Amino acid sequence: MVGAMNLGKLSDAAVGTVGNLAGGVVDPKAGLGKLRAAVTPGRAVTLAAGLLLGYLVARSRRRS
Numbered sequence: 455m456v457g458a459m460n461l462g463k464l465s466d467a468a469v470g471t472v473g474n475l476a477g478g479v480v481d482p483k484a485g486l487g488k489l490r491a492a493v494t495p496g497r498a499v500t501l502a503a504g505l506l507l508g509y510l511v512a513r514s515r516r517r518s
Contacts, residue, residue: 464504467497 471492478485493501 464500467492467500471497471501 471489475485475489478489
């Protein structure tokens with residue numbers, strides 16, 4: 455259950471960040487401020503690790 459809780463928090467963070475990006479299209483100045491407030495160093499590391507993991511999985515499946 456602990457893994458499911460962490461994934462839930464991760465998806466909440468991702469949805470919040472995407473929402474802030476979408477709001478940034480309407481009002482770029484306010485959107486950038488919200489994005490800076492939403493993205494903490496821990497979230498940035500988690501996002502980078504997720505992107506790297508996704509890249510590696512996709513690369514390994516492409517070679518097969």
